Amino acid sequence: MNARIGEIADGIFRLSVRVDAIAPPAGFTFNHFVVLGDEPLLFHAGLRGMFPVLREALGHLIPPEKLRWISFGHYEADECGAMNEWLAVAPRAEVAHGQTGCMVSLNDMADRLPRVLQDGEVIDLGKGRRVRYVDTPHIPHGWDAGVLYEEASGTLLCGDLFTQVGDGPALTGSDIVGPAIATEDYFRFSSLNPGMGRTIRRLAEISPRTLALMHGPSFAGDCAAALRDLADDYDARVRASLSVT
Template sequence: MVRIDEIESGIFRLSIFSTESGFQYNVFLVRDEEPLLYHTGPKSLFPQFSQAVDNLIDLNDLRWISYSHFESDECGALNGWLTIAPQAEAIIGMVGAAVNGEFAIRPIRPLQDNEVFSTGKRSFRYLRTPHLPHGWDAGFLFEETGRILFTSDLFHQNGDVEPITEASLVDRFQHVLRNFQGPFSNYIPYTLHTEQMLRRLADLQPKTLAVMHGSSYKGDGKRAIEELIQVFKENL
């Protein structure tokens, strides 16, 4: 079952809790003149997510599909969405479009670092962040109108948690980092450039953090990311 919550005006968080993984899979729909979907969800959850989106917009109107990096929960269902939404176009960073683009059934529009595009009333800036959260193709979208940062795996939390909170997410995220074991123990790499990239995100002063796994956050996003920097230093 998909839970749907409007976390900002016209921005919907669609969430499925997986008992197998122990955490939520969240995709975000931006309802605008040219609707945008952020994250596709894994292929196995496409029927549920697509039905939920169909309840919010006409799928023929879906125009943009974006995600952070090449991974099954980020873009596994991309071709499913491209099939049922004939006007839709994937829009991601140049590296992702170049190295993984052939898996898509239609050409992907590449974005340069700091490039801005519009969906109508909303304006999105692409920020290239190699290996943050992971993958050299990684990047983030920042919605400038409402100051909303789509954070992918940053601030990951386990459990079937509330849709959005004003409480700090740092303790929950730190718990995830400390408890991933075995092949998942290096969930997020820490490089010489990690802090610099996080500070760039913090300087955007986001008001909302749209989180892929777990609760989204409303409040002082700059402070939240600065707290995250300290968690990275202590745990990675």
């Protein structure tokens, strides 16, 4: 197992680990993102079993002990399983997450108390880097879900949105909506609810320039259109589920 390093936007790097045993023969990628700055941030702490390879990969970018912030989309093993390992090697690091995630999980599970982020709150990473927290409950799953938007590069760290199987380049301009729809059909991983489309369209209004996917290649292109198309698909799924008797 190894982690490939790729820059997906200015100062934002993807650490990607492929697991062949998931969804064979296509396989499945687990991506973790480093936002550089005076106070570097890691988005997705990763599984505990991946920690050694991720720590080694991070060491090619910054000394791991310099990590300042740890965040993720929601409380789930592949997103935050190794958060305490990171807290142990980075003595100044803090976990940062939304109010629900901190209240129901992180206040107890994190070895140091997390920073509670309100919807729209910004962390200034220095060197012109600012990440804004956006609350997205139940999108695509987990009532504690949220995303981060890095303002300088226009990068939306969008967690499990647009999940797809298979591997690919660190960054693509190709369609990510079709593969995401196919993967939803395969895994059925989303919590369908009437607010899905509205919440995803709220992200489209940010008009990001890059979408950083946890599972699949990051995307540079018309991100707002991709988000709206994904919202339309989820709206159709919700309507279909409500019509079943």
